[in-house]
Amino acid sequence: MTSSGNCPLCANPGGDVLWRNSRLRVVKVDDASHPGFTRVIWQDHVGEMSELRAAERDEIMSVVWQVEQAQRQVLRPGKINLAQLGNMVPHLHWHVIPRWADDSHFPQAIWAPAPPRPPAAEQAWQAHKARILALLPDFHTELAAALSRR
Template identity: 30%
Template sequence: MKFDPTIFSNDDPWFIGETKLSYLILNFDQCYPGRSILVPKAEASDMESLDPDDVGPLMLEVAQIGRHIKSEFKADRMNYATLGNVVAQLHWHIIPRYAGDPNWGAPPWPVRDPRTPSDDERRSTVERIRKGLMALR
C-alpha cells in the first residue's frame, strides 16, 4: 500500500490535526477513550527507513501527544504500538489504558469490547485531543 497523505483532511470527521512531522487521527474503535493513530508525514515503512535526524523529534511528538491524551482522558497508563504488519506506512497506535478496561493487565489486543463512538462523542474526543496539538505546531 503506497502512502497517500491526501487522506488526512479536515473534511474527515476522524482527523484530529497535524504537527510539523505527523498527522493524528482518532481510531474508529474507542473502547479505550482517546485511542488515536499518529502517522509520520515522511513516507517510511518502518523506523529504520526514517531519516536519522527525524527519529528523535518524531518520538518526542509521540510522547507529547501521549502525555496530553493521558492527562485529558485521565488514563491510568499509556500503550504505544508500531507494528506495520497490515499497513506498510509507519504509524503508532497511541492507546490510553484504564484500570478495569476489558484487557487491563494484558495487551490491548484483541479488543474484547469494540465500540464505535456516537457522532457527538467523536466530535468531542477529537476536539479534546486537538487542544493539545496546538502546542506542537
C-alpha cells in the same frame, strides 16, 4: 509525499485529523471500545523507523510523547500503551492508546480477545467510558494547542 498506491495510510488520513504538518499527522482513531486512541502517522510511505534520518526519528517520537502527555493530563489513564507494528499496514505509524484497569480488554492488548467480564464490571466500565468520552473534546483541544506550539 511519496506513497504506495495500495497503502490505506497513503490513500486516506487514517482517522479524523487532529493536527498535521508537512511530515506528520495525528489522527483520532474511531474505536468505540478505546476512547482517546490516537495515531501518529509519518506522511511519506516509510515502513520502519530505521528508514528515517535521526532528526526525523526525533521528530516523530517528540509528537508521540506530546500525544501521550496530553492523554495523561486530560484523560488520566492508568497506563499508556505505545505500539509501532506495521504488520497489516507497512506505513510508519504509532498507536498511542490510553488504558484503564476497568477497560474492556485490560490487562490484555486491545487487539486480543476481550476477557469475560461480569455484568457489573461491564456496567462500571460503560459509566467510566462515558466520563472519558466527555473529556475527549478537551483532550483534542489540548493536543492541538501543544502540537501547534512546536
